Amino acid sequence: MYTIPELQQLIEKAIPAIEYPPHPKNLYDPITYIMNLGGKRLRPALVLIATDLFSGDVKAAMPAALAIETFHNFTLIHDDIMDNAPLRRGKQTVHEKWGVNNAILSGDVMMVEANKQLAQVNAEVLKDVLNTFNATAQGVCEGQQLDMEFETRDDVSIPEYINMIRLKTAVLVGGAMQLGAIISRANVAETELIFDFGESLGIAFQLQDDILDVYGDPDKFGKQVGGDIISNKKTFLLLNLQQAATAEDQEILKKQLSNTDLNSKISAITALYEKYKIRELATREMTAYLDKAFDALDRISVPDSRKAQLIQLSKELMNREN
């Protein structure tokens, strides 16, 4: 069995080695650019971790891992256009650097590149791999659509929010692990359990992201602390605050949402979070999803020793600072 750092290193070596056609340069340069901006490489690593969990051939799973990372980065390019985001991982976004039209098209061709990588998996599992990948990709698009629609809606419920992050973030985590299981020829029940594990882990991960946005250490977070507050993002925290607050505090919150003094906005809304113990609420919800993930993992009939690293990684992800 590989250690997780070993698997991560396999990914780190494989990504810069992917070859794209040299021409048209402006079509392919953005792909090399975004694929090499860094990031946690969590999703492709999870493909390999799941493969290894079921004692499969990690090298045979590499095309699927690269397909997942390529697809993920494609969604980042298009999401950044939609969000009008200037920066990604501290660097210019693709549409800022190459223009929107170019960014649309480089994203499109990345989707093709992801499919090309995917088509390299063993023919015996190809159909299952495609079905899982396509369902995953579809979920991610649906999640992004809901996320956009929520921006202009005032009646987003908490279950709707959880469903949105499930689709936008968690399905890809679950799908990545399911691909690894399929490539290892795990049985259907086990591929479903590992999907459930990944999906719940992904929801917990995103809830942790919502918490970190408010409570992260500015020196370690990597993004602007309070960014979600500034943009009035309907996070798990804000939706719960809106639900819990008294009429009086609702009014205060409403005024703060249009406060242009951003530091004062961040402190005022954070104070409301404190008052209603929203951080504790979000942490409980996150822990509940983590427990759900571990329940699914528990039901997978693989020796505990093979699961230990994954459990360790999951716990670390929930205690991360960025």
Place this chain on the structure above:
Amino acid sequence: MYTIPELQQLIEKAIPAIEYPPHPKNLYDPITYIMNLGGKRLRPALVLIATDLFSGDVKAAMPAALAIETFHNFTLIHDDIMDNAPLRRGKQTVHEKWGVNNAILSGDVMMVEANKQLAQVNAEVLKDVLNTFNATAQGVCEGQQLDMEFETRDDVSIPEYINMIRLKTAVLVGGAMQLGAIISRANVAETELIFDFGESLGIAFQLQDDILDVYGDPDKFGKQVGGDIISNKKTFLLLNLQQAATAEDQEILKKQLSNTDLNSKISAITALYEKYKIRELATREMTAYLDKAFDALDRISVPDSRKAQLIQLSKELMNREN
């Protein structure tokens, strides 16, 4: 053997029967909208025509035909964003109707829908089908990139232009037919020949499009006659005129390219086309590609009787009025 109208009818019936998820409505409505705007359905029909040419099972090829049509319509949504086009087939474009962000995302999920359809083909040919489809999709993206880049370049050569239309238009025609051949279990040499046929036919088709833009019958063309002239589109006609014209006529042309009186611009540039017999030149080029297509078809070892309809269709496409 089916007649071509029979195959077209199979397509016409299959397209409205494709089911997309009901939610999120704004993600999937644009797909239903653009897929049902009509059009010649030439590309999916060619998948089935090629299948039938090689005596394959036309119904088994339907998922590939629908994948090709879905992919084609996805590219139309994204191309219309990039071209800032208000109308498609006389109706509002998707980004006009739903907004740019929504159009980007509906396009993305259409690519997934195309891949889902493709994954339904027989497992035995799946890998070949994917490889052909992905190579085709990649070519189309490269062609669109070149097309965009040509807008701001002043040194586009005629071979570069032919290569651009090859990638943007012809590769999809060739790829569609190759998919049909693969699904019919034609041998590699024959799948390559039918690709060559389609590719050359596609180039001829696009050259005819360039000609029709200037010489089409306004009552039948469906688009504005002279549209390419108005937008200074570097078509086969314009590039050849620029190459053939005397220094004096180059000057006249240059002035006309910035003429804001559009009717006078169209007549002046059309007069230059007449003077240098550019229509004849373009028609000769188109005929040369049609001949090239027929040469490839000729080398396919299938009885002539099976080829007759395809030859007839190709000739009709070259004599079309829209």
